[in-house]
Amino acid sequence: MVVLLAVVVIGGLVLLARRGRGGTRTDRARTDGTGPGLDDRPFGGRRVSPALMSQGRIDVRGLTKEYRGVRAVDDLSFTVEPGRVTGFLGPNGAGKTTTLRMLLDLVEPTAGTATIGGVRYADLDQPIRRVGAVLEAGAAHKDRTGRDHLRIVCQSAGIPLARADEVLELVGLGVAAKRTFRGYSLGMRQRLGVAAALLGDPQVLILDEPANGLDPEGIRWMRDLLRTLAAQGRTVLVSSHLLGEMAQLADDLVIVAAGRLAAQGTVASVIGSMTYPSRTLVRTPEPEKLAAVLGRGAVITPGGDGGAYVTGADAAAIGDAALRAGVAIHQLVTQLPDLEAAFLELTAGKAAIR
Amino acid sequence: MTALLDSAALDQAGDTGTTPIRLVRAEFMKLRSTSAGWAFLAGFIVFTAMALAISGFGSHHELYPEPGLASRAQELAQAAQAHSPAGVAAIAAGMMTSGQRIGFIFALLLGALVLTSEFANQTAAVTFVTVPRRTTVVMAKVAAAACCGGLFWLVGTVIAAVTTTLFLYSQHVSASLAGWAVTRSVLLNLLAFVAWGIFGLGLGAVLRNQMASVIGALAVYAGSFGAELVFTALYNLFHQGWMLGAPVIAPAVASEVMITSGPAFPYAPPGWVGGVIMIGYTVALVAGGIALTNRRDVI
Numbered sequence A: 001m002v003v004l005l006a007v008v009v010i011g012g013l014v015l016l017a018r019r020g021r022g023g024t025r026t027d028r029a030r031t032d033g034t035g036p037g038l039d040d041r042p043f044g045g046r047r048v049s050p051a052l053m054s055q056g057r058i059d060v061r062g063l064t065k066e067y068r069g070v071r072a073v074d075d076l077s078f079t080v081e082p083g084r085v086t087g088f089l090g091p092n093g094a095g096k097t098t099t100l101r102m103l104l105d106l107v108e109p110t111a112g113t114a115t116i117g118g119v120r121y122a123d124l125d126q127p128i129r130r131v132g133a134v135l136e137a138g139a140a141h142k143d144r145t146g147r148d149h150l151r152i153v154c155q156s157a158g159i160p161l162a163r164a165d166e167v168l169e170l171v172g173l174g175v176a177a178k179r180t181f182r183g184y185s186l187g188m189r190q191r192l193g194v195a196a197a198l199l200g201d202p203q204v205l206i207l208d209e210p211a212n213g214l215d216p217e218g219i220r221w222m223r224d225l226l227r228t229l230a231a232q233g234r235t236v237l238v239s240s241h242l243l244g245e246m247a248q249l250a251d252d253l254v255i256v257a258a259g260r261l262a263a264q265g266t267v268a269s270v271i272g273s274m275t276y277p278s279r280t281l282v283r284t285p286e287p288e289k290l291a292a293v294l295g296r297g298a299v300i301t302p303g304g305d306g307g308a309y310v311t312g313a314d315a316a317a318i319g320d321a322a323l324r325a326g327v328a329i330h331q332l333v334t335q336l337p338d339l340e341a342a343f344l345e346l347t348a349g350k351a352a353i354r
Numbered sequence B: 001m002t003a004l005l006d007s008a009a010l011d012q013a014g015d016t017g018t019t020p021i022r023l024v025r026a027e028f029m030k031l032r033s034t035s036a037g038w039a040f041l042a043g044f045i046v047f048t049a050m051a052l053a054i055s056g057f058g059s060h061h062e063l064y065p066e067p068g069l070a071s072r073a074q075e076l077a078q079a080a081q082a083h084s085p086a087g088v089a090a091i092a093a094g095m096m097t098s099g100q101r102i103g104f105i106f107a108l109l110l111g112a113l114v115l116t117s118e119f120a121n122q123t124a125a126v127t128f129v130t131v132p133r134r135t136t137v138v139m140a141k142v143a144a145a146a147c148c149g150g151l152f153w154l155v156g157t158v159i160a161a162v163t164t165t166l167f168l169y170s171q172h173v174s175a176s177l178a179g180w181a182v183t184r185s186v187l188l189n190l191l192a193f194v195a196w197g198i199f200g201l202g203l204g205a206v207l208r209n210q211m212a213s214v215i216g217a218l219a220v221y222a223g224s225f226g227a228e229l230v231f232t233a234l235y236n237l238f239h240q241g242w243m244l245g246a247p248v249i250a251p252a253v254a255s256e257v258m259i260t261s262g263p264a265f266p267y268a269p270p271g272w273v274g275g276v277i278m279i280g281y282t283v284a285l286v287a288g289g290i291a292l293t294n295r296r297d298v299i
Helices: A002-034 A050-055 A096-103 A146-157 A162-170 A186-198 A216-231 A243-249 A267-272 A287-294 A315-325 A339-347 B008-012 B020-032 B035-063 B072-083 B085-096 B100-120 B124-130 B134-170 B180-207 B210-238 B242-249 B251-259 B271-295
Strands: A058-067 A070-080 A085-089 A111-116 A131-134 A204-208 A235-240 A252-257 A260-266 A279-283 A299-302 A308-311 A331-335
Touching (some): A070 A252, A131 A186, A146 B124, A216 A243, A243 A339, A252 A267, A260 A267, A287 A315, B020 B035, B035 B100, B180 B271, B210 B242
Parallel strands (some): A085 A235, A131 A204
16 A cells, blocks of 8 residues: 555656646746747836737637626627736626636636737746736735745745745835734735735736725825836736726726626727717806807706706807806816716616626 | 836746745645644644553553452453563554544644635635646645645654653563564554545545535544444344445545554454555545646636
8 A cells, every 4th residue: 555655646746747847848948039038028118029018918809707697707808908007997796807817717718718928827837927916905814924925925936035025125015024914904915915916027917906995195006006017018907996096097998897898998088989978067147048148059957056067069169158148157167078977878787786 | 116127036036937846835834824734733742642641541551450350360461461572562552653543633634724724715816826737736735735644643653752662661661662563553654644634635625615624524534433333233234244344435444444453343354455445535535626626716
């Protein structure tokens, strides 16, 4: 029986060793110059070579995930470009987290593909040196110190353990490094998640709701960090349901609702594509008189607080008409459609609970 | 923010990347960095000490029976038997491996925690994102669980060796702890500790839920000893000879048969049968655990 156990153990070890060697072979091929590996990390400036651009591109094609008959993600396709912050927006339950987990090979798609630089996450050579992920704020053992949590990731990936201390300083957790995760505030947990994602100095960052639980100072820190990372040529995909934050942070948007793509493009193009028209807030003591002189194209809707909203005529037309009619104007404000309005319109009626 | 570009640690790094040895070491870091692993070791030491005390008490009475119900002649014969070289060797072997049944439970439960605690503490996603090759991750955990079993064995054996030596000296008898009978028991014990550690890991990989795995592990271990009762009852009904040896199919009975030098129970099959059955369970659980871990979504 000793012989039997020995055979089993040795067999397992041989299998492991062969896998390990396979990995190293590919590494060597990379550094031999057959392709741009991580060693030529040139994220020093905004200019990124075309080869690196394609390595950092996230490509989701026809991605579908069905859980017991419910389509959490339904034939979703979008592309995320390097050098930009892409906001992944949707109401709760829209399938954002499931999509990100399929991208990271944690969840098996029912159909479709999700690739990073044309390669499935599971097939990446040293995944955390290519892709950094922040999954959920509660993702560390409560009894473990933040530093140990990171050192374990380093050890698993073969990164020097000293890197853990570097990223802790980087996210401002240096002083709390030796405290256990149990004692971390939600904001500190988010920072630890970001620290873990940065361990491998990755080209691609995927963050699931990283701003949750952050205080205003923390949100500003996160925004600056993500903008800097994108400016360095990295791909930054960040999911959120916080619209105001996204409007300030993102270059591009991918909006999902009920597992389906609702809109994709730059922030401006998504807002611009809205049928929701701009409107003008007018405060005047004589709204009826103003309505009479504005002409047929304009529609006046009374607002709740004494003001009125005018559509079909811009501020200049309203001002001119009021001057001609001798109507006093106390306030005249043009209101452009914002991201929140766009978001609500795009996702309207697609209930979070399906 | 330029600090994001410059990493002394990464620049000085030689050959980065996951290797089996690095993964196994990471598993040990996980165990060392939480209190659960240390608590198990402490509990194991306490139970081993208790088992040794009980065993020493019994051995003392074997060597120096106190006047009781049995006749004085019987007592003297028993004491003489215990004092013979074979008798002392048996006492030494018994003490060296005392506490093993409790010890196996510690190895089994710690093995079960190695994988399930990743899900209970939501670290599984980090682990599998860091190393998306799940078979490799589970195999590293198998190695870690086996090493934990081995560590328990080592600690238990060292404590037992010291205690047994002191005990024999205090009882004015001597036996070589390097004799074959003792060595055999101790080595078979190592095999059993390692097997139970891997058994626990495999069970945890199959069940994934921590509470279910702990309850399942305890039920398997304790329930095994009910197998003897069940098969004895069946034998009384059907009078099939094989039924008397059949309890060996229960894991804890198989391990008992494997490590016992004589028959573990009347009509017990030879030791190697227990070993084969125990290894069979272990391999089947690990294989099933790997298959399920690869198939399941990590949510």
